[in-house]
Amino acid sequence: MGNHFFDKATMPAGQDRVDGRAKVTGTARFAAEHPVPELTYGVLVCSTITKGHIKSLDTKAAEKAAGVLAVLSHLNSPKVPGFDPPKPANKDEKPRAWDGLKVFYSDKIYFNGQPIAVVVADTYERALYAATLVKAEYIKEPHQTDFNANIKQAASPKGGGDDYTRGEANAWKKAPVTLEAEYIVPFEVHNPMELHAIIAVWEAEDKITVYDKTQGPKDTQQSIMQAFNLPEKNVQVVTEYVGGAFGSALRTWPHEIAAMLAAKKVNKPVKLVLGRDNMFTLVGYRPYTIQKIGLGATEDGKLTGITHTAISQTSSYEEFTEGAVGVSKFLYACPNVNTSYKLIPLDIGTPTWMRGPGEATGCFALESALDELSYKLNIDPVELRLRNYAETDPQRNLPWSSKYLKECYQMGAEKIGWFQRNRNPRSMQEDGMLVGYGMSTGVFGAFRWNATAKGIFHADGTLTVQSAVSDMGPGTSTSMVNIASEAFGLPHDKIKFELGSSSLPPGPTQGGSGTTSTLGSAVHEVCVELTNQLKQLALSAGNSPFKNAKPEGLAVENGNVLLVADRNIKMSYVDILKQHNKPELEFMKESNAGEEQKKYSMYSYSVHFTKLHVHPSTGVITIKKVVTAGDAGKIVSEKTARSQMIGGVTGGIGMALTEEGIIDHRYGRYVNNNLADYHVPVNADVPEIEALFVNRPDPYLNPMGAKGMGEIALIGYAASVANAVYHATGKRIRDLPITLDKIIS
Amino acid sequence: MIPFEYIRPSGQKAALDAIAKDASAQFIAGGTNLVDLMKKGVVSPQKLIDIGKLPLKEIKEANTGLHIGALALNSDVAENEIVKTKYSLLSQALYAGASAQLRNMATVGGNIMQRTRCTYFYDTTMPCNKRKPGSGCGALKGYNRMHAIFGASENCIAVHPSDMCVALTALNATILVSNNKGERKIPFGEFHRLPGDHPETDNTLQKGELITAIIIPENNLQHSCYLKIRDRASYAFALVSVAAALEIADGKTKDVRLAMGGVAHKPWRLTDAEKFLKGKPATENNFQQAAQIAIKGAKGYGNNNFKIKLASAAITEALNKAAGKA
Structure with missing residues (x-):
């Protein structure tokens, strides 16, 4: 190149x-590996009910157990000043409210797996054992974790929805060719290999150092300053290496505050490492989202209307929103677009951004829908996208800072042999397998x-x-x-x-x-x-x-x-x-960044091509080849860029085929909260992934001409698989993951 | 994990005496399942008797067939030349199981003794009759995608997770067990139980007994296939698996063995389908009919309804593959 x-x-x-x-x-x-003298170990005790109150907490046996230094709960925790900020002297100023769960703050239970106590002992094993001795009694209240059972509760976010209209709302309905379909993205859990971990060391009454897994040392520092009312110079956050996060370490979570409280209480450094089961409940996840897409087009494939609505969920105590419907506003040149975004509060922990975030959810729907429309129109899916190529940003009416999406379509299509395929569904076979080719587009803002x-x-x-x-x-x-x-x-x-x-x-x-x-x-x-x-x-x-x-x-x-x-x-x-x-x-x-941000719309793009096999009777899907072409501006580190694309596509394979967090709504508990039952792709699921880069600089974004890449590697990928599965089988799967039971049923 | 005592006896007699003396003790070998269960608080033995040093690792041919010591590692058995050539079905099944790391730790005896992977069994806050008799079956009306379609009861719809055991059932293996008074043989198909009213009892091994070996009789099953259908290509338990082995003479099925995994509380032998196929031409049509016979009586519980259709497809596919038709 x-x-x-x-x-x-x-x-x-x-x-x-x-x-x-x-x-x-x-x-x-990594965070948990820093040698710290006089280290002690904290293990969380978590709620086994989903909603209600703690009636009583018996910590006596745990406190008496060998090596135990303290058992902390809402009954005896040191106060966190940031949880109850004083009213500012100036009346016009609002007190800075604490975002998220206030750990050990009250007897109230908001979700299953919520920390209710932390046991600190001189060894990890002793803390782990003593944690089993803490006995909680609860006053249970009926809980709601089932998205579909609560769909009537969906409402616009308090912080503002994503309601948008350009031209005429629901114009797609009047078009000569129309498509309407519903798509589901389930709970997905980040599950980085490294468990979330923190070592909290109070150097003095008002001075702390934490070795913490975080994607933002400065953000974590700010959170700690806010929580404990400390000046910046007294809070030191060390995060030398991070073993993957995918968004789960974008904010400060309850276990981090719990470790700091524990360290304060025992007056010694405390290390707290989450268990894999805690990774499902305490550090966010991709929210469950149902989307409806309406597309209208002329007979020759010009889009005349796009309607994209999403209902997603958040926790009962905090509002989380993401840009699921945003992509439909600008990805294609279409005069009439309207979107809406609603939320259902559920008795689960707060979701957070997971790689690709809302755009990954949104592109699965939009890019599946485009594929469906292409068959209705009998136009090749790549050609359909080219016929609706947005030469300028239709949402902001601005020129793009740079856009080489056409080049991505071309590079990828050539590499995978797109135009050699027989376009009819269930028309291709190879080694006794049904063969499918699918493609999709991904897009994400290029920020500075x-x-x-x-x-x-x-x-x-x-x-x-x-x-x-x-x-x-x-x-x-x-x-x-x-x-x-x-x-x-x-x-x-x-x-x-x-x-x-x-x-x-x-x-x-x-x-x-x-x-x-x-x-x-x-x-x-x-x-x-x-x-x-x-x-x-x-x-x-x-x-x-x-x-x-x-x-x-x-x-x-x-x-x-x-x-x-x-x-x-x-x-x-x-x-x-x-x-x-x-x-x-x-x-x-x-x-x-400067004025250029106001003059141009800035995005990175990807185009994914997937070739896969589907076994005709068992429905087993095997991805045979992936070609992903990216417009991420200038590539400043070729090898790590390639690795990042491969990693993103691998995450996309998980999103497409295997990943789903499953809750038994009778109990409000996850039933697959481990890496044996929550399936991330293994090497055997991942074929050769070819990452291609246009590698042309964006002239406006920054001096390097480099745009972002982490998200576009995954965004849209799942749709390329769903589209390839349709091409292979004639069966359209609109709810992820595409497991074989959905193929054979 | 609760505190426990740990001993490592030097010989078999010492191990058997130790377990006879202590009702709460449990043997441990590779520990790939037991340690997990202890961490999760599912089982809490007060004493572990580590049998890792006992001389039970040998894989050898005897006049009764292939003799495999209970402590032979899954990986050693899978890689063994005799196993690969004469008992290929077993080798295939072992390679389909777990991960390379686990196979390097797990023993043959431990594989037979492993517990179900039912999520309700593992989560001590949930009801489970197997873990806590009388507490109910969480899976029956819960999340049961992985669960049984054959031989289940209202008390338990869990499945036995092993791949190896499915092959051994098909190969008519015998399990050799000892206690401090002597030894006995248990046909493989009679070792694991159906849940009935006592799902807490996985098998017919008595307290104080130790699996010392398995014996696989010689066979002429030159065509075999272990087909495992799962949610990802490796390191996942079977949705369904099929062990199919055939002896074909003059295009006809002279001998046939069929067993399934992931469908019942024990490795599920398909005897009616075997009877149907015996003596008939080894054709895809007959394989399909055998598959239809095999799934008679199958019952789904909601999330796992798809397994019935999948089982039928997998049986046909495994037989086709074994016979070289796929």
Whole structure:
């Protein structure tokens, strides 16, 4: 692939993950692995009812058990000031309310699995045992966890719905060709391999350090400051390595506050690691969502109306919303679009963003519906999308900052042999299997927020770049090293990127596919400024080889400032520092998005193609090949970008075929809360995945021209499978996951 | 996990004496199921007798057939050359089970003794007659996608999760057990029980007895297939599985063995279907008819209704594959 961002000798295209060795050799330190003296262990006791009150809590046996230091509950927990913020002196100012469950705050039970106590002991095993000795009695109230039984409760979110009309509402109904269908996305649980974990260490009465699994060290710091009413300098969050999260570590959850309370109570560091079962109840999930899509088109396949409505759910104590219907507003050129989004509060924990978030839910519906419409129109699904290609943003009436979606369709279609297929359903066979080809589009906003980075060039010729960000797996460290290498003109092995601590310059929370764009901009700007300073220093050095040169006449490459007119005339960075007797050169800068955000609509795109086999009598689905083509702007780290696409598609395979959190509504409890029964795809489910990149820069978003990629890798993917299953079998499955019973029934 | 005592006797006699003395003790070998059950609080033995050091790992041919020690690892059996060539069905079934890591720990005896994976059995806050007799069956009117379609009772609709046991049932294996007074043989098909009124009792092993070996008689079943249908390609329990083995002479079925997994409280032998096929031409049509006979009497409980149709399709497919027709 030509046109690579790093086509200079300093940066080989196959640049390895800078933390790869640490991860595979086990030296990388994850939250629960930090050695802390006098460590004690906390184990949660969780509610076994779904709604009601704790009548009594017998903790005596647990307290007497060997090694137990304390049992904390709403009866004896230290207060959390942030749960009851004082009224501000200024009447117009609103007190900052606590978001989410207030752990150990009252006897009230909001969901099954809610923490009701934490047992702290000198060893993990003793805490685990003592936790079984805590006996709770409850006053039960009838609970509601069944989405379908409560559908009449659906209402617009208090914080505002996603009600939108362009042109005429429900115009699809008047079209010559129409389609209306309902699609279901079930509960899905993030289930990163690393369990959520925290070690809480109170350094003083009002000073705390936590080693925590979080996607945002600064966000977690803010939450802790709010909870315990502490100044920023007294809260330190360390999150050096994160073993996957997919959104589950985007906010501060009850177990984190519980660990901090426990540590306060026993006056010792407390480590708290969730069990896999807690991962289903305490750290969010993708909400159950039912969507209806109405599509209207002319006979020649021009969309005349799109109606997209969604009903999703939240918890009884907190409102969570996501952009499920947003994609229908701008993905296709259509004069008439209306959307609505409603919520049902249920007695379950609050959902949260899960990779792709609402757009993944929305694109499953929209992209399945487009496929259904293509058969009604007898137009190839790729062709149908091209006939409705939005050349400008129909929602905001703005030009795109960049859009190479057409190229994605073309690259992907060619690679998988799309146009060689027989388009009729159930028409293709291979090795006794039904063969299906399916495709779909994914889209997600290309964002840029604020970030601060610091660069320090040392006398030994190495560069350290810092920012308080976490890397949950996409390869942020690698990308930042690559960007710094490009901007600063230094080989990557002389650059170190430091992250994972709230005490570093403030970086963004890793989410919404915005890290590379946001933080990369700051790193880029800092590095460019450092090179400018080096150029100035080179010109003013006593032995400067650049007589009468101007800064504009200088360039940087491989650790040297050199003369553009004669690249053999150069001065090394190390020498420049030495000449000026400087031990190091340091620069820190906050980087912000500018006016370009108002002038352009900015999105990343993906197109997924899937080839699969369906066994004609048992319904077993085997994905044979995946080609995913992405328009994510310039690719700044080819290898980790490819890995991220493969990972996203793998998550998409889970969404399409296997993943579903199942609750027995009689009890309000999950019945598959482990990795044996909640099926994420294993290697044997995942075929060759080819990730293709258009790899052309976005001219407006940021200095690198890089757009986000994490979400588009997954968004839309499930529809390509559903569409391929239809092509293979003639059977349209509209509720995920597509398990074989739905095929053969 | 509750505190427990742990001993590791050096010989078989010491192990059998230890269990005879202590009603609350349990044997542990690979521990791939028992440790999970203990962590979940499903079982709470006060003493574990680790039999890992007993000399029961040998896989050897004897005049009675293949003798496999109870402590032979699932992976060792699966990889064994004799097993792969003469008892391929067993090797196939073992490879279909669990994951490489689990097969490296799990023993043959432990595989036979593993408990159901019914979610209501595992969650101690839920009703389960198997775990707590009289508390009810959570699965009967609950989430029962994985559950039995044959031989269940109102008290329990759980299934036995093993793949290996399905193959051993089909191969007419015998289980050798000992206690401190002597030893006895149990035909494989008589080892596991149906739930009836006592789902808490999985099998006919008596207190104080230890599985020491299994014996598989020689056979001429040169065509075999273990077909496992599951929700993902590996590391998932069977929705249904079929062990099919055929001896074909002159295009006719001379001998046939059929058993299913994931459908009953025990490995489910399909004797009527076997009778039908015996002596008949090994054709797809006959296989389909056999499958129809096999699913007679099957009963679904809601989420698992699809298993009846799936079972029929899987039986036909497994027979086709065994006979080389698929």
